[in-house]
Amino acid sequence: MMKKILIVPGMLVLLAACGTEEPPASNEQVEGPAASSEKDGKAANGREILITLEQTADPVKRNEAAAAVKESRDFKEGVMDEPTEELAEDMAVQQIEARAVYEAVETVYGKDLEFDKVGDIFLENQTSGAKEPGIWVGIKMPDERVDELAGILQKQVDAGEILAAPIHIYRIPHTRTDLNDLMYQAAKKLKPMAAAHSNPDSVSYSISADTITGAIEIGHNFLTENQIKELKQAFPDREVMIEQEGKMVPLEGEPTVKYSDSLVTSEPSEAGSYIVSLEEGRFLAVEAAPKDFGGSGGQHKYYSAIHFAFKDAKKLLEVGQRVEVEAAGSIQESYPGQGRAVFVEVLPPYQPEGADLTEAEAVKLALEGLDSKQFNFPAIRSVTYNGEQDRWTVEIVADDQETEKTVEDK
Numbered sequence: 443m444m445k446k447i448l449i450v451p452g453m454l455v456l457l458a459a460c461g462t463e464e465p466p467a468s469n470e471q472v473e474g475p476a477a478s479s480e481k482d483g484k485a486a487n488g489r490e491i492l493i494t495l496e497q498t499a500d501p502v503k504r505n506e507a508a509a510a511v512k513e514s515r516d517f518k519e520g521v522m523d524e525p526t527e528e529l530a531e532d533m534a535v536q537q538i539e540a541r542a543v544y545e546a547v548e549t550v551y552g553k554d555l556e557f558d559k560v561g562d563i564f565l566e567n568q569t570s571g572a573k574e575p576g577i578w579v580g581i582k583m584p585d586e587r588v589d590e591l592a593g594i595l596q597k598q599v600d601a602g603e604i605l606a607a608p609i610h611i612y613r614i615p616h617t618r619t620d621l622n623d624l625m626y627q628a629a630k631k632l633k634p635m636a637a638a639h640s641n642p643d644s645v646s647y648s649i650s651a652d653t654i655t656g657a658i659e660i661g662h663n664f665l666t667e668n669q670i671k672e673l674k675q676a677f678p679d680r681e682v683m684i685e686q687e688g689k690m691v692p693l694e695g696e697p698t699v700k701y702s703d704s705l706v707t708s709e710p711s712e713a714g715s716y717i718v719s720l721e722e723g724r725f726l727a728v729e730a731a732p733k734d735f736g737g738s739g740g741q742h743k744y745y746s747a748i749h750f751a752f753k754d755a756k757k758l759l760e761v762g763q764r765v766e767v768e769a770a771g772s773i774q775e776s777y778p779g780q781g782r783a784v785f786v787e788v789l790p791p792y793q794p795e796g797a798d799l800t801e802a803e804a805v806k807l808a809l810e811g812l813d814s815k816q817f818n819f820p821a822i823r824s825v826t827y828n829g830e831q832d833r834w835t836v837e838i839v840a841d842d843q844e845t846e847k848t849v850e851d852k
Contacts, residue, residue: 495606558618580614621651640694646771745821747778762806808836808847
């Protein structure tokens with residue numbers, strides 16, 4: 443099962459297909475040690491600590507809240523990750539200390555994006571191997587508001603409502619607004635590069651700004667060596683890390699569809715997704731093997747379905763084929779999902795000994811006679827061949843509907 447972590451790492455991310463024209467406005471939120479008024483300059487993880495909170499009281503109320511986290515369904519059923527003591531404490535910090543910090547920051551610095559102009563906040567977690575886990579509050583140019591912030595939090599420590607140790611108030615070299623501006627400048631460089639590609643509709647890139655180091659991280663599926671060099675030279679005072687994400691977008695004249703060396707296989711398979719409908723510039727792919735989300739209260743048999751935009755889809759592909767799809771960028775969350783395909787690999791269809799048709803041909807024929815209103819987004823539950831009767835049986839499901847189609851092998 444996919445692991446879903448709610449505890450947010452220190453990273454800002456901008457995703458784009460062909461760039462952005464406006465600087466990204468961040469409203470990213472994170473949920474998740476009597477304060478010394480002396481700014482002792484203590485170093486932690488190479489960061490200058492401005493104020494250290496003191497654990498003056500037995501954290502009775504905090505311990506009760508942390509115990510409730512361990513009893514939560516998300517923790518016990520492993521929705522976030524494997525239930526461990528480290529994860530339990532990370533979740534407790536997120537829900538208790540981090541929440542207290544955000545409320546205090548809002549009280550002192552104001553709502554919306556005001557704090558982004560003076561600092562940044564992020565979490566570091568035990569489960570990620572952090573040496574000093576907790577909620578980190580970075581201030582670029584400290585003033586009297588730092589003492590006010592610490593005072594609010596210290597009162598809660600004194601009341602036993604929160605712990606002092608996970609809260610770190612330190613000097614940061616850049617604000618979140620600084621990093622947003624940095625990502626905007628990177629996007630301005632990337633946009634014309636993406637637009638100049640021979641297949642601009644399939645290119646994608648992501649831009650990340652590390653809230654701790656200020657490094658720029660760029661993921662892409664189209665940049666050339668010269669373009670990578672140009673991007674790094676554009677930010678001489680920053681570390682710029684550029685990595686390819688997935689397959690490169692084919693250039694003009696290069697194939698966008700690949701067939702297996704084996705035209706057919708004698709072994710049935712649930713690999714990939716079935717193409718269940720085709721249009722001029724897109725296709726609908728439904729996973730051949732369902733996922734089981736029953737453990738977290740979801741469906742026991744969930745068939746993922748995605749509409750992929752793909753140039754010349756109807757010319758290059760066939761309904762019934764099982765395929766592996768290389769997507770460009772993120773998939774929009776809906777049902778079906780919405781995405782863009784860069785490259786499609788057609789998997790060899792099942793064709794048992796004695797059969798004239800292939801699995802793909804049998805699925806295509808079964809889908810042709812289907813009621814599109816009842817089976818708007820059909821999933822193929824099974825495809826079997828009966829040699830004695832010389833016919834195929836295709837089981838199709840969609841929502842609460844299911845049907846069985848018989849296809850003569852001829």
